[in-house]
Amino acid sequence: MGNDDAVLARERRALRTVVSSEGFVDACALIAAFNVVDRVADATGIPLDPMLYAGSGDVREELGLARFGSSANTPEPG
Amino acid sequence: MRESRTGGDTDEIDYGGARGQVREDLVAAQHSLLDHIAAPGTWWSGEERVAIASESRRAAGCALCRERKASLSPGAVAGRHDGPHTLPENVVDVVHRIRTDPARLSRSWFDGVIAGVDVGHYVELVGVSTLLAGLDYFARAFGIAPFPLPAPRSGAPSRHRPAGAKPEGAWVPMIAPEDAVGPEADLYNGGFVPNIMRALSLVPDEVRALRRTSGAHYVPVEQIPDPTVHRALTRPQMELVAARVSAINECFY
Numbered sequence: 001m002g003n004d005d006a007v008l009a010r011e012r013r014a015l016r017t018v019v020s021s022e023g024f025v026d027a028c029a030l031i032a033a034f035n036v037v038d039r040v041a042d043a044t045g046i047p048l049d050p051m052l053y054a055g056s057g058d059v060r061e062e063l064g065l066a067r068f069g070s071s072a073n074t075p076e077p078g
Numbered sequence: 079m080r081e082s083r084t085g086g087d088t089d090e091i092d093y094g095g096a097r098g099q100v101r102e103d104l105v106a107a108q109h110s111l112l113d114h115i116a117a118p119g120t121w122w123s124g125e126e127r128v129a130i131a132s133e134s135r136r137a138a139g140c141a142l143c144r145e146r147k148a149s150l151s152p153g154a155v156a157g158r159h160d161g162p163h164t165l166p167e168n169v170v171d172v173v174h175r176i177r178t179d180p181a182r183l184s185r186s187w188f189d190g191v192i193a194g195v196d197v198g199h200y201v202e203l204v205g206v207s208t209l210l211a212g213l214d215y216f217a218r219a220f221g222i223a224p225f226p227l228p229a230p231r232s233g234a235p236s237r238h239r240p241a242g243a244k245p246e247g248a249w250v251p252m253i254a255p256e257d258a259v260g261p262e263a264d265l266y267n268g269g270f271v272p273n274i275m276r277a278l279s280l281v282p283d284e285v286r287a288l289r290r291t292s293g294a295h296y297v298p299v300e301q302i303p304d305p306t307v308h309r310a311l312t313r314p315q316m317e318l319v320a321a322r323v324s325a326i327n328e329c330f331y
Contacts, residue, residue, distance in 0.1 A: 001215075001218055001219065008218075008221070009221065012219075012220075012221055019310070019311060019315070020310060021099045022099070022101075022309075022310035023309075023310040023311045023315070024099075025099055025100055025101065025104070025220070025310070026309045026310050026311045026316065027219070027311065027319050028216050028219035028220045029104055029216060029294070029295040029296070030295065030296060030311075030316055030319040030320055030323070031215050031216065031219045031319065031323055032212040032213065032215045032216035032219070032291075032295050033212060033291065033292055033295035033296040033320070034296075034319075034320045034323035034324055034327075035208075035211055035212055035215040035323060035327065036208045036209060036211060036212035036288070036291060036292075036295075037274055037292070037324075037329075037331070038180060038323065038324050038327040038329035038331070039176055039177070039180045039204070039207075039208040039211060039327075040204060040205075040208050040274060040277050040278060040288065041273075041274055041277065041329060041330075041331035042176075042180040042181060042183050042327075042329055042331070043176045043180060043183055043188075043204045043208070044201070044204060044248050044249055044250045044277040044278070045183075045185060045188060045248045045249030045250070046247075046248040046252075046273040046274065046276070046277045046331060047247050047248065047273060048273070048330065048331055049272050049273050051270075052272075063325075065330050066330075068181060068328045068329065068330040069181055069182055069183075069184065069328070069330075070181060070183075070328075070329055070330040070331060071330040072184070072185070073185075073248070073249075073330070073331075074330065074331075
C-alpha cells in the first residue's frame with residue numbers, strides 16, 4: 001500500500017466516493033483477506049488446485065504468472 | 079507501521095470513530111481473531127502466540143527485512159532483526175520472512191527452517207503471523223491505528239496432532255477431505271475444499287480461524303465457486319481487488 005499517508009488518505013476518499021462507504025470497507029477486508037491467503041499459500045508450498053489450474057491456463061500465460069517464484073509449487077501436470 | 083502495543087481489551091476494538099461503517103460480522107470476526115491469537119494453541123502457549131503476532135507486526139518496520147527485500151537474494155544480507163525479542167532467533171527470522179518477503183520463500187528455505195523448528199510449530203506460526211498481518215493490513219487500508227495486541231491467555235497447548243495429516247503435495251502435511259474425521263469432522267464442511275483451506279490442517283484450529291477470517295473478509299469458503307455471491311462490491315470488483323493484492327505480493331496461488 002505504500003508509506004505515503006497523504007496519498008493513502010486521498011485514495012481512501014476517492015474510493016468511498018466511487019464505491020460507497022460499504023464498498024470501501026469491503027475493499028479493506030479483501031486487502032486483509034488476500035494478504036493472509038497469499039502468505040499462507042507461499043509459506044506452506046501448496047499447489048494451485050487442479051480445477052483452478054485447468055481453467056486458468058490462458059490467464060496465467062497472459063499475465064506471465066510463471067515468473068513468480070511460488071509457481072514452482074505447482075508442477076506441470078503429467 | 080506503529081510499534082506493537084499489547085494488553086488491549088479485544089471487547090473494545092477502536093475503529094477510529096468509524097465503527098458504524100464496519101459490518102457486524104466483520105467486527106465479530108476480528109474480535110474472534112484477536113481472541114484466537116491470545117489463546118493457548120496446539121504447540122505454542124498464549125504468551126508465545128502473542129509474541130509471534132508481535133514479531134509479525136514488528137517485521138513490517140524492520141530495517142533488516144527492508145534491506146533483504148531490496149536485495150537480489152534475501153540470504154545475502156546478514157544482520158539482526160529489529161527487537162527486542164522473546165522468541166528464539168530462528169523463529170523470529172521465520173516470522174519476519176513470512177511477513178515481509180513471502181514471494182521468495184522456497185522449498186529449500188523451508189527445509190532449512192524445518193531442521194530447527196518442528197513442522198507443527200511451524201504451521202501454527204504461519205497461522206498466527208499471517209492472521210495478524212491481515213488485521214494490520216485492514217487497519218492500514220481503513221486508515222486507523224493497528225489494533226492493540228491482546229493480552230495472552232494462560233493454559234497449556236493441546237499438542238493435538240491430527241491422525242489424518244499426511245504428505246499431500248505441499249511442503250507441510252495436510253488433511254485430505256476424506257480424512258477429516260473424528261475431531262476434524264467439522265474442518266471442511268463438504269463441497270469444494272481449496273488447497274488454501276487445507277494448508278494449515280496439521281493444526282486444525284488454525285484452519286477454523288482461517289475459515290472464519292475468510293468468511294467475513296471475503297466470502298464463506300463454500301460460496302467461493304458461486305460467482306453470484308458478492309457484498310457491497312460486485313463480485314468482479316471483489317476479484318479485481320483480490321487479484322491486485324496477489325499480484326503485488328507476487329503470489330502464484
